[in-house]
Amino acid sequence: MESCAEATQRIARISAHLLPPNFQMEGSSVLKRADCRAKGGAPGFKVAILGAAGGIGQPLAMLMKMNPLVSVLHLYDVVNTPGVTADISHMDTGAVVRGFLGQPQLENALTGMDLVIIPAGVPRKPGMTRDDLFNINAGIVRTLCEGIAKSCPKAIVNLISNPVNSTVPIAAEVFKKAGTYDPKRLLGVTMLDVVRANTFVAEVLGLDPREVDVPVVGGHAGVTILPLLSQVKPPCFFTPEETEYLTKRIQDGGTEVVQAKAGIGSATLSMAYAAVKFADACLRGLRGDAGVVECSFVASEVTELPFFATKVRLGRNGAEEIFQLGPLNEYERIGLEKAKKELEASIQKGVSFIRK
Numbered sequence: 001m002e003s004c005a006e007a008t009q010r011i012a013r014i015s016a017h018l019l020p021p022n023f024q025m026e027g028s029s030v031l032k033r034a035d036c037r038a039k040g041g042a043p044g045f046k047v048a049i050l051g052a053a054g055g056i057g058q059p060l061a062m063l064m065k066m067n068p069l070v071s072v073l074h075l076y077d078v079v080n081t082p083g084v085t086a087d088i089s090h091m092d093t094g095a096v097v098r099g100f101l102g103q104p105q106l107e108n109a110l111t112g113m114d115l116v117i118i119p120a121g122v123p124r125k126p127g128m129t130r131d132d133l134f135n136i137n138a139g140i141v142r143t144l145c146e147g148i149a150k151s152c153p154k155a156i157v158n159l160i161s162n163p164v165n166s167t168v169p170i171a172a173e174v175f176k177k178a179g180t181y182d183p184k185r186l187l188g189v190t191m192l193d194v195v196r197a198n199t200f201v202a203e204v205l206g207l208d209p210r211e212v213d214v215p216v217v218g219g220h221a222g223v224t225i226l227p228l229l230s231q232v233k234p235p236c237f238f239t240p241e242e243t244e245y246l247t248k249r250i251q252d253g254g255t256e257v258v259q260a261k262a263g264i265g266s267a268t269l270s271m272a273y274a275a276v277k278f279a280d281a282c283l284r285g286l287r288g289d290a291g292v293v294e295c296s297f298v299a300s301e302v303t304e305l306p307f308f309a310t311k312v313r314l315g316r317n318g319a320e321e322i323f324q325l326g327p328l329n330e331y332e333r334i335g336l337e338k339a340k341k342e343l344e345a346s347i348q349k350g351v352s353f354i355r356k
């Protein structure tokens, strides 16, 4: 007759074999890495998502698990990562998934990472601006970036948390303080503006959005989002009414979603899609692919401001080349002046938050 202790040991042995080898929670006693045949040694990059249990974090984690360039995926949040990690680890794709819960596990979540994607922080509710998120999200971004400076100072950082126009300068100041700042490796994610611009322009022109390329420059809030409709590919012409409609719709795209969600939050699914599109471009750059170009909010000398979103070429070191704005029409020149005015204040607010 099997004793109670023997039965417990037998069940533990069976469980260890039933659990997928690519699921691990930091501190888990059920399955030790040593018990697994899979060691996560497949070629590819190590990616961490900070804020992985959130509205963006979950679909982003799912899509990154599907990315063949990712060999190891670390999911960090202050809540709910055990469930998200268990769930995503059942996907039969190559990346090994590990979950990390709470501040004491931040260091392990970050150690050895090539790319860190940050969608941690609170989202907007109707009636709020992105700047209204500053008070909460600035502190979150500071803490996470201190962790990056300590545990993976060479990682490329994709910063999604709003207000991006201020959180990127905050991250830069944290890295400067730690002595690890490399401007090429810190990228504010403005890809959703490009994704929206491609979609809305394609709608107006009657084209497939996948054939359309709209540069969106400036920053990521209201008038700082500046679509350059005069530079759309394929080359096309817009009436003044179309230009006004498209510019406003692209600038207010985030608010359109916030209002439609009516208090539940802001864009999550389209953002996860955009974040993966951008992260994939960063990974292709890291791999050494030639000609990887996307828009991003980065340290820049394109204008007199210290940060600005333009097209950048992504390479082994991050944003290796920053492209100039190119020829602007009168409408865009006026938009640029408005964008710079608001951006300057947002950047300064971020810098002061750390320097004060």
Ligand SMILES: NC(=O)c1ccc[n+]([C@@H]2O[C@H](COP(=O)([O-])OP(=O)(O)OC[C@H]3O[C@@H](n4cnc5c(N)ncnc54)[C@H](O)[C@@H]3O)[C@@H](O)[C@H]2O)c1
Binding pocket: 050, 051, 052, 053, 054, 055, 056, 057, 076, 077, 078, 079, 119, 120, 121, 122, 123, 124, 133, 137, 140, 143, 144, 159, 160, 161, 162, 163, 164, 189, 190, 191, 192, 193, 220, 265, 266, 267, 268, 271
């Ligand atoms: N850059 C963009 O284009 C863009 C687009 C959409 C949303 N956003 C921003 O992304 C952020 C997240 O949006 P969401 O809809 O996923 O919000 P959410 O509230 O659904 O998820 C945020 C997650 O962050 C986690 N979090 C909070 N503090 C943390 C900390 N200190 N460390 C780690 N994780 C922490 C929360 O637990 C939560 O799981 C918001 O600031 C939002 O405004 C940016």
Ligand SMILES: O=C(O)C[C@H](O)C(=O)O
Binding pocket: 123, 124, 130, 162, 192, 220, 253, 254, 255, 257, 258, 266, 267
């Ligand atoms: O609008 C928001 O608050 C979220 C995000 O910045 C967006 O553009 O959808």
